[in-house]
Amino acid sequence: MEMRLMRLWLAVRCFFKALFHADFANQCLLLLNGTPATPDPVAVAPASAPTLLKSPRNDAITLLAALQREARFVDIVNESLDGYSDAQIGAAARDVLRDCGKVLARVFALRPVLEHAEGATVQVPAGYESECYRLTGDVSREPPFAGKLMHAGWQATKCDLPTWTGSGKGALVVAPAEVQLG
Known part of the structure; x- marks a missing residue:
């Protein structure tokens, strides 16, 4: 039952936000049509630390x-x-x-x-x-x-x-x- 209330509350919030914000309404329309509201983020490799070439010799x-x-x-x-x-x-x-x-x-x-x-x-x-x-010696003291x-x-x-x-x-x-x- 709690999930239904959350969805109902979400629907009410989305209704009013779409009513007063055109950008949000357009994003909702794209989602309802099955198109993602924002393009998938391009996977950016995390900046790696410069690799230090380890010498083969210790x-x-x-x-x-x-x-x-x-x-x-x-x-x-x-x-x-x-x-x-x-x-x-x-x-x-x-x-x-x-x-x-x-x-x-x-x-x-x-x-x-x-x-x-x-x-x-x-x-x-x-x-x-x-x-x-x-x-060394008597180390029992402080x-x-x-x-x-x-x-x-x-x-x-x-x-x-x-x-x-x-x-x-x-x-x-x-x-x-x-x-x-x-």
Whole structure:
């Protein structure tokens, strides 16, 4: 019964609106003749966000390749150290570590999270970000905390990885095989 009342009310409203509004009357006439009052809207594809072309190479591989190319990092990590003395390993590691540090400085410009000497007493504020502080010891209390700095942490001030321009076939190659000819 309620649906009948709604239709009756709609008919009364349409009658008076058609009586006083010519445009509405014309639209009603088109509907009664089976023609849509307004043309079907043209389907417009939603504006898509610009697609970023994803490199076939993961950024971690690009970083590892830079560490290998500039510091021979993968070589020293994968080298069997059994046949070398501690002095030989230390001498080789010194060069690799120095060159790895140069790569990290260029790519990330690392700096300490806290500018205090290790062993200093530091304050951890209430509402601290857990990504910035790793608390050890008695953590049952509520912040703010005071504690001894065990490690100052590291944070990148930039991330400027080299752009890889190779093909998909070489996406997982960290260092190409070197072949001397002639």
